[in-house]
Amino acid sequence: MRVIFTIALCFLFCSVFLSQVPPSQTIRVNGIASYYAHKFNGRKTSSGEKFSNDSLTAAHKNYKFGTYVLVRNLKNDSIVKVKINDRLPQNSKRSIDLSVRAAKQLNFIRAGLAKVEITVLDSLNNLYE
DSSP states (O other), X not given: OHHHHHHHXXXXXXXXXXXXXXXXXXXXXXXXXEEOOGGGTTSBOTTSOBOOTTSOEEEESSSOTTOEEEEEETTTOOEEEEEEEEEXXXXXXXXXXXXHHHHHHTTOTTTSOEEEEEEESSTTTOSOO
């Protein structure tokens, strides 16, 4: 009985230990990006900051406020670094909602939506809330 208990305990310990994200691992997610409508300019975000379409900010479902992410447009390979300062609804079909300035840098204003790759920068401190 002790042998089975010890094996089970070792298995549990190993599975928990191995499931941790190593510090050197980069977190990348593919999804759809949209951008804020002009009517939101000047309103407060979920983090309490004032939203500006001229800033390089974004809304995400889970990333902590203050997390920096690199967003790459998969169609044209343009990139932009943005700060997460707002929330998307949990049922949103979009992965990220960008400021107009960020959307312009990714060159998808006319299209309205873009397939993007989101890379979390400093993933050790800014995983999820």
